[in-house]
Amino acid sequence: MAEAKSAENTVFIGVKPVMNYVLAVITQFNEGAGNVTLKARGKAISRAVDVAEIVRNRFLQGLAVQNISIGTEEVQGEGGAINVSTIEIVLGKGK
Amino acid sequence: MAEAKSAENTVFIGVKPVMNYVLAVITQFNEGAGNVTLKARGKAISRAVDVAEIVRNRFLQGLAVQNISIGTEEVQGEGGAINVSTIEIVLGKGK
Numbered sequence: 001m002a003e004a005k006s007a008e009n010t011v012f013i014g015v016k017p018v019m020n021y022v023l024a025v026i027t028q029f030n031e032g033a034g035n036v037t038l039k040a041r042g043k044a045i046s047r048a049v050d051v052a053e054i055v056r057n058r059f060l061q062g063l064a065v066q067n068i069s070i071g072t073e074e075v076q077g078e079g080g081a082i083n084v085s086t087i088e089i090v091l092g093k094g095k
Numbered sequence: 096m097a098e099a100k101s102a103e104n105t106v107f108i109g110v111k112p113v114m115n116y117v118l119a120v121i122t123q124f125n126e127g128a129g130n131v132t133l134k135a136r137g138k139a140i141s142r143a144v145d146v147a148e149i150v151r152n153r154f155l156q157g158l159a160v161q162n163i164s165i166g167t168e169e170v171q172g173e174g175g176a177i178n179v180s181t182i183e184i185v186l187g188k189g190k
Contacts, residue, residue, distance in 0.1 A: 045141040049180040053167045057178075068163040070184070072148045083152075085144040089165070 009033040013040035013048040021051045025091065026059055035066060035092030041073060042084045052089045066092040104128040108135035108143040116146045120186065121154055130161060130187030136168060137179045147184045161187040 009028040013021050021038070028036045040048035056063045067090040074081045104123040108116050116133070123131045135143035151158045162185040169176045 043138075043141050045144050046138050046180065049140050049165050049182060052165060053178075053180045057167055065165060068165065070144050070147060070160060070163065072152055083148075085141065085148045087144060 009035075010037045010039055011051075013038055013044045013051060015044065018047055018050050018054065021047070022054050022059065025051060025055050029060060029063075029093075034094075035090055038089040038091070039086070041075075041086040045085060045087045048087055048089055052091060055091065062093060063091050064094070066090040066094070104130075105132045105134055106146075108133055108139045108146060110139065113142055113145050113149065116142070117149050117154065120146060120150050124155060124158075124188075129189075130185055133184040133186070134181070136181040140180060140182045143182055143184055147186060150186065157188060158186050159189070161185040161189070 011021055011024045011028065025036050025038070038048045038051055052065065056065070067088075069088050071086045071088075072083050073086050075084050106116055106119045106123065120131050120133070133143045133146055147160065151160070162183075164183050166181045166183075167178050168181050170179050
C-alpha cells in the first residue's frame with residue numbers, strides 16, 4: 001500500500017519472445033492495474049496481438065479487449081524518414 | 096447497375112506486397128462498397144495494419160477505421176493443431 005498505482009500501464013512489444021511480454025502483462029495486472037495497454041509498431045504488431053490473445057485465453061480469462069487503435073509514426077531510417085504502422089491494444093478487467 | 100453490391104466486402108491479407116492489397120481495397124470502394132473488411136492472421140497482421148493506414152492516409156482520406164477486432168484460430172500444422180492470432184479491420188466511409 002505504499003503508493004497509488006497509475007490507472008494505465010503500458011507494455012511495449014518488441015523483438016523478444018512472446019512469453020516475455022505475456023509475463024509482463026500478467027505481472028502488471030497482479031500488481032493491481034485495472035487495465036494494461038500493449039503498444040507495438042512495424043512487424044511487432046503481430047506479436048502484440050499474440051500477446052493479447054495468449055493473456056486473455058490462457059491466463060486471465062476475465063479480461064476483455066477494451067480498445068484497439070492503429071496509427072502511423074514517422075521514424076528516421078537510413079535513407080530519411082519512413083512511415084511505420086502502430087497499434088495500441090487496451091486489455092482490461094471490465095467490459 | 097446489374098446487381099446489388101454486398102454491403103460488406105472483404106480483402107484477405109497474405110504474403111503479397113502491401114500495394115497489391117491497397118489496390119484491392121481501393122477498387123472495392125470505387126466499385127461502390129460502403130465499407131471493406133481486411134482480414135489477416137499470423138505474421139500478416141502487421142501487413143493488414145499497413146494496408147489500412149496507407150489506404151486511409153494516402154489514397155482515401157475520408158475513410159475511418161470503423162472497427163478492429165482480434166481473435167484466435169486453430170490451424171492444422173505439421174505437428175498437430177496450433178493457434179494463430181487473427182485481426183479484422185473494418186474501413187468505412189462514415190464515422
